[in-house]
Amino acid sequence: xxxxxxxxxxxxxxxxxxxxxxxxxxxxxxxxxxxxxxxxxxxxxxxxxxxxxxxxxxxxxxxxxxxxxxxxxxxxxxxxxxxxxxxxxxxxxxxxxxxxxxxxxxxxxxxxxxxxxxxxxxxxxxxxxxxxxxxxxxxxxxxxxxxxxxxxxxxxxxxxxxxxxxxxxxxxxxxxxxxxxxxxxxxxxxxxxxxxxxxxxxxxxxxxxxxxxxxxxxxxxxxxxxxxxxxxxxxxxxxxxxxxxxxxxxxxxxxxxxxxxxxxxxxxxxxxxxxxxxxxxxxxxxxxxxxxxxxxxxxxxxxxxxx
Ligand SMILES: [Mn+2]
Numbered sequence: 001x002x003x004x005x006x007x008x009x010x011x012x013x014x015x016x017x018x019x020x021x022x023x024x025x026x027x028x029x030x031x032x033x034x035x036x037x038x039x040x041x042x043x044x045x046x047x048x049x050x051x052x053x054x055x056x057x058x059x060x061x062x063x064x065x066x067x068x069x070x071x072x073x074x075x076x077x078x079x080x081x082x083x084x085x086x087x088x089x090x091x092x093x094x095x096x097x098x099x100x101x102x103x104x105x106x107x108x109x110x111x112x113x114x115x116x117x118x119x120x121x122x123x124x125x126x127x128x129x130x131x132x133x134x135x136x137x138x139x140x141x142x143x144x145x146x147x148x149x150x151x152x153x154x155x156x157x158x159x160x161x162x163x164x165x166x167x168x169x170x171x172x173x174x175x176x177x178x179x180x181x182x183x184x185x186x187x188x189x190x191x192x193x194x195x196x197x198x199x200x201x202x203x204x205x206x207x208x209x210x211x212x213x214x215x216x217x218x219x220x221x222x223x224x225x226x227x228x229x230x231x232x233x234x235x236x237x238x239x240x241x242x243x244x245x246x247x248x249x250x251x252x253x254x255x256x257x258x259x260x261x262x263x264x265x266x267x268x269x270x271x272x273x274x275x276x277x278x279x280x281x282x283x284x285x286x287x288x289x290x291x292x293x294x295x296x297x298x299x300x301x302x303x304x305x306x307x
Contacts, residue, residue, distance in 0.1 A: 009059035015148035086112030104279030127228035232276035
């Protein structure tokens with residue numbers, strides 16, 4: 001089976017706990033001193049392997065009119081406008097049969113990418129999409145206050161208090177289709193929501209009890225038996241925060257690179273894999289460049305490679 005991947009940058013970091021105007025994707029694309037890795041080389045190396053096509057689709061930029069909205073303090077409208085652009089870009093990739101791999105950006109960008117995925121697979125084809133959410137947090141803050149990067153699942157599932165984000169034409173993500181992996185930090189309001197919905201959650205305590213391989217095999221059985229498609233939303237902060245601190249919210253007690261690379265590789269090799277994203281990585285905090293190399297390896301794992 002031939003697979004066509006499109007690598008898309010979504011350097012939107014304006015709705016995080018530590019907002020920034022920096023383009024966090026650009027440094028991944030180019031060679032830097034002190035690191036062997038660059039995204040461009042991975043794309044060139046993998047494209048043309050048997051049946052595999054990979055292209056760099058460039059960035060969805062924060063346009064001057066969005067900047068103007070931010071300057072006027074209209075954060076919600078600015079973010080909605082960006083998500084509309086991003087959704088349009090991902091939709092056109094899906095329409096041409098591509099598998100989008102999006103590099104954030106903070107986790108709010110999942111609103112744009114997943115709306116495109118849900119429109120195409122769930123609304124148009126009537127299929128059930130599993131969303132594997134690797135994260136230290138559940139990102140289900142339903143309150144008006146707080147940063148958008150802590151709310152993508154509240155917005156996508158229409159359980160948010162931010163009603164202007166949800167309209168009759170926005171696809172609704174059923175929280176029963178989300179499998180959380182790596183959770184270890186919850187808000188009270190999120191605990192309430194989790195109790196209300198039938199969610200599958202492998203928090204770090206459960207992962208340590210069961211062992212990671214058993215957790216991964218349970219996830220794969222769920223994908224095989226209950227879903228038509230699978231999408232990966234990967235927040236960098238799922239990683240062990242004592243070592244991997246190149247994000248706004250590092251959190252100790254998380255996954256190690258080997259576990260995460262293994263899981264992403266196994267899931268992305270499934271015929272049901274329709275795309276993924278890696279979010280929240282901040283190159284300006286990545287002093288030894290280890291995280292840069294890991295993020296590029298995670299992209300490679302999404303392309304189906306471990307070596
Ligand atoms: Mn997140």
